[in-house]
Structures are given as structure tokens and as C-alpha cells.
Amino acid sequence: MVHGIIARCGAPGCEAEIPLPVNTMQNTRGADAEVEWRFIARKLGAKGWHVGRSRTAHRCPRCLNAAKFSSIRKAEAMQNGNAMNDKLKVEKDNMRVMTREDRRIIFEKLNEVYLNDKVGYGDGWTDEKLAVDLGVPRAWVKLIRDENFGDEVGNENIREQIKEARELMSQVKAIEPRVSEAQRLLAVADKIEKSPAEIAKVFK
Ligand SMILES: [Zn+2]
Known part of the structure; x- marks a missing residue:
């Protein structure tokens, strides 16, 4: 049994390290090692550390933030690059x-x-x-x-479309009474089907 570990930041040139008082078993293998790694990663994660799978993958909070910042900067630079390309194309066209x-x-x-x-x-x-x-x-x-x-x-094109729309509307209006009549008849047919007793009422 060893009483505690010391995690060292794996970033080049960084000397940061952090001790963690924990009872670890020596020469753990397989599932036990995994459980132990998760436990340490969680404990140090709470202190802002990133615990990697290899010795050089650990990062102290400062280096972790720097890495995050630089990846954000990279994404921003890429976006700016795209915007620049679009602008450049428009400018080139203008020129x-x-x-x-x-x-x-x-x-x-x-x-x-x-x-x-x-x-x-x-x-x-x-x-x-x-x-x-x-x-x-x-x-x-x-x-x-x-x-x-x-x-x-062309104006003609628009006028033609308006004309077509008007014609369609008047056609719809022309058949509207027939549609209403059809709906009424359907309702009647429905009643007849549902209840023979209604027939007398309907045809009275
Ligand atoms: Zn560091």
C-alpha cells in the first residue's frame, strides 16, 4: 500500500504537480486499475486537473485552460478565414x-x-x-x-399569373354551391346508414 500519489502536468515545460492522498494498490491490473484510475481522475478533476491515460496526458488547470483557449482561438481563426474568403471573392468580383x-x-x-x-x-x-x-x-x-x-x-409574366389565379378562384366559387349540396347529401346518407329510425324524419 502506498499512501498517496503525485500527479504531474504533462505539458512541455510545465512543472505543476498535485499530491493526492489516496490508498492505491501497487501493480494493479485490469478492472482494478480502471477503477483506481477513475477514482483518481474524479478526485483531481474536482480540483481542475485533467487526468489522462498516459503520463504525459495529464494537465494542470492552467495548461488545461490554455489548451481550451487555443482551440477556441483556432476555431475563431478558421471562421474568420472563411468570412475573409467570401469577402475576398466579392471584392475580387468588384475589382x-x-x-x-x-x-x-x-x-x-x-x-x-x-x-x-x-x-x-x-x-x-x-x-x-x-x-x-x-x-x-x-x-x-x-x-x-x-x-x-x-x-x-417581365410584367406579362406576373399579369399572366394573376389572371390564372383569378380564373381558378372563380372556378372554385362556381362549384362551391355544389360542394355544399354534396356535403349535405353526405350528412343525410350518414344518418340513414347509422339509424334506420332516422329515415322517416329525413324524408318527411
Ligand atoms: Zn501545466
Whole structure:
């Protein structure tokens, strides 16, 4: 029986150590060793220590916090990096100068997929989709389209949709009385089915 252990911080250059008065058995193996390790890890954990599975894996509270802090910093740096990349892309797009060749390519594609200023784009095309398709900034597509073609969504397109919606509404209104009648008849049928005694009342 040994009376107590001393845990040493395994961080390079750290001299921190902590004694723990505990009766440990010498040369424990298997399940006993596991129980003992858990007991020590819990006791020292309560004092802010991290007890690892190997001699160098233990950490004093100060080194543990430093490690946590540095992993938080790493995550933050990564996030900032991503944000920077997005910003960089936008800035690069803004800095790109539209060449005559760019104009020609965008114009030709618009000519192909933009129907007219009443309908706008055909086949589900949008400024965004066209920009991605050609690999050019969306602002360029908008510029060329505004200058030479018309609005992104044609007025005709919207008007057509409103017209369709109105027609659908009037169709629904037209069949509404029949639906009510059908519902009334269904209720009657239900009554008949449930109770033969009701039949007389219903057909009176
Ligand atoms: Zn330490």
C-alpha cells in the first residue's frame, strides 16, 4: 500500500504537480486499475486537473485552460478565414473589369434565354443562374440585361399569373354551391346508414 500519489502536468515545460492522498494498490491490473484510475481522475478533476491515460496526458488547470483557449482561438481563426474568403471573392468580383468579350458573352446568352420585356426570362432563368452559368458577377448580367433587354421578371409574366389565379378562384366559387349540396347529401346518407329510425324524419 502506498499512501498517496503525485500527479504531474504533462505539458512541455510545465512543472505543476498535485499530491493526492489516496490508498492505491501497487501493480494493479485490469478492472482494478480502471477503477483506481477513475477514482483518481474524479478526485483531481474536482480540483481542475485533467487526468489522462498516459503520463504525459495529464494537465494542470492552467495548461488545461490554455489548451481550451487555443482551440477556441483556432476555431475563431478558421471562421474568420472563411468570412475573409467570401469577402475576398466579392471584392475580387468588384475589382474585375468587364471586357468587351465579357459583354459579348453575356449579351449572347441573354439573347438566347431572355424571351422579351413582357415575359422576361424563359425556362426558369434568372440573373443569378446566368451569372453562375457563365462564371461572371451577377451585377454584370443585371447591367447588360437592363441596358439591352428588360426587367428580370417581365410584367406579362406576373399579369399572366394573376389572371390564372383569378380564373381558378372563380372556378372554385362556381362549384362551391355544389360542394355544399354534396356535403349535405353526405350528412343525410350518414344518418340513414347509422339509424334506420332516422329515415322517416329525413324524408318527411
Ligand atoms: Zn501545466
